[in-house]
Amino acid sequence: MSLNQNPDVVVVGAGAVGTSCAYHLAAAGLKVLVVEQDRVAAGSSTCATGAMYSISADFNDADYLRWGVRGHHSTKAIVPVLEDLSGVRTGYQCRPAMRLAVDDEEERQVRADLEWQAEVMNTRWLDPDDVRAIEPAITPEVRGAAFEPEALQVPADRLSHAFMRSAERFGAALFPSTITGLERRGDRVVGVTHKQGTIACDNVVLAMGASAALASKWLGYAVPVRPLRGERLMLRWPSQPLQAILSTPRRGHLISRLDGYLSVGSTGGRDFDDRENWIVGQDEAVADPHPEPSPEAREELLRRATEVLPTVKYATVGQHITGIRPLSRDTRPLIGAVPGIEGAYLATGHTHRGIHLAAATGELVRDLLVHGRSLQPSCDPALFDPARFL
Ligand SMILES: Cc1cc2nc3c(=O)[nH]c(=O)nc-3n(C[C@H](O)[C@H](O)[C@H](O)COP(=O)(O)OP(=O)(O)OC[C@H]3O[C@@H](n4cnc5c(N)ncnc54)[C@H](O)[C@@H]3O)c2cc1C
Structure with missing residues (x-):
């Protein structure tokens, strides 16, 4: 993937969540460009403990707890694969x-x-x-x-590097810049603007962590983070x-x-x-x-x-x-299509559980973007739908 080729998807942010989305989308065969203003795991994902236990008050009802259990299984399955692909020893x-x-x-x-x-x-x-x-x-x-x-426990910065390098093995690329807006044709995303120019793309996944609310003005949707x-x-x-x-x-x-x-x-x-x-x-x-x-x-x-x-x-x-x-706003992540804008997705707002749910988030974003629906019947994706705040 290079800037000369139009990516299918631009992922904004290279924390644990963005790099997991990049990995899952690239492994599914999409051309992925990750745009990061700083470096891999520069934000919250560099300081997390990386603990993944499901018995906690964070997963505060049965439906959310099912996602906690799913996050555990997804991480346990993916980490050995990432270590193999990337050569990063995660300390898991x-x-x-x-x-x-x-x-x-x-x-x-x-x-x-x-x-x-x-x-x-x-x-x-x-x-x-x-x-x-x-x-x-x-x-x-x-x-x-x-x-x-x-x-489980995995150092979150190493997990993010393992996701990013594995995504690169599937052709994804990392581009250093700050995204400043979206290009739209009607209700459709056709690109992103960044400090040095624009990148044409059909889809954008906003995984900007604690800065996610800055995208509100690009989306006409108040991101409640x-x-x-x-x-x-x-x-x-x-x-x-x-x-x-x-x-x-x-x-x-x-x-x-x-x-x-x-x-x-x-x-x-x-x-x-x-x-x-x-x-x-x-x-x-x-x-x-x-x-x-x-x-x-x-x-x-x-x-x-x-x-x-x-x-x-x-x-x-x-x-x-x-x-x-x-x-x-409700401590649960926002994962899914931005209401009213075709091709724009959010993957943010994970609060205390961004590392625990990073792998499961990447899987869900891939399923929504590639198949148009979640492929996990035991977990309800509506729990994370950004439209719940409308
Ligand atoms: C002290 C502490 C302990 C924690 N412990 C745990 C734990 O044990 N388990 C757990 O699951 N979670 C834990 N967390 C929470 C976890 O760290 C977060 O939920 C998670 O890191 C969020 O990941 P993210 O990828 O969404 O955001 P981030 O890691 O913050 O990544 C967002 C990235 O987006 C980039 N970015 C933002 N805006 C733009 C833009 N316009 N253009 C380009 N790039 C942009 C940023 O530079 C950043 O690199 C802890 C957090 C803290 C602070």
Whole structure:
């Protein structure tokens, strides 16, 4: 694919979501051009923990949870293929996950969610002794946990590079520029404009992450995505890696990575965080997708993690990571055709779950664009239809 050939599809944005769309479309035989203003995984996808556990408050009803389970299966199936095609070692791992209850309120919440989650996925309640048999370092205060036998974690930047390089193996190309608008003939997309010119194309997939609302004026459709700040810590963890991916409703996640760090987070991402406190302005988010880390966030993350895993008090902070998530109005992504414009698609607004759902998003975008419908009967694509906000 070169600029001299007209692409079938321009994908705007090379985060985990855009690169997955590019891969799935290129593998289906389409000529794909990815336009990225910065570099692969420059935005939110460079700072995500890359955790993929389905027992969480993010997948907040049975229909959405089915997509969570699908995201898990899609990722597990695709990562070895991507590693083979791209040569990128992703640092991917499979471990059980436990959604822990450390106080009464958390126990009520975890047990209540488990009742309906167990109808959709493989999960069950574990008593405190069973929890500590799996991971003895967890506080003796623990009341129990929802258990998911297999969850995943993959460094999100490496996943994005693996998708992009694999897409290139199918002929896709990456073009460095900023998209500034759409070219239309009537209600049809016929191209995109960028800082250096225009590119003719029949389809465009807007995977612009937290900047997605900037496309509203091009589309005549108010893209309901706002920038949501998040911070997490990477602790140096010389002891044995944790045996499970841990999270609690109020205290966040604790995840051992294969590189020897323990990820602890994330502000603005815990089940009961008031998201309004973490929203930042659109201009601010575009100007700096990785704002200054805050000492308050660091202190709070360490305090909450220590309540779950007392040995955290001996750990030192290796990195303090900040980023901006694409928060959609109902926290679910927008994946599908833009109402009223033929050839324009959105793939954005994944909020806390853009890595978990990247592979499944690429599959859905491919199905919608190539076949005109989703080919996954067990998951309802209407859940993500941008038209739900009209
Ligand atoms: C601290 C933190 C922890 C997280 N942990 C997890 C986790 O454990 N699991 C999980 O699933 N998710 C997690 N997330 C959320 C996840 O990071 C996002 O949902 C995901 O990265 C969104 O991916 P994206 O490709 O949509 O956006 P991005 O990765 O932000 O990519 C968008 C790209 O579009 C480019 N772009 C924008 N506008 C234009 C334009 N006009 N022209 C050209 N290029 C453009 C940008 O430069 C950027 O590279 C976390 C987020 C944070 C902040």
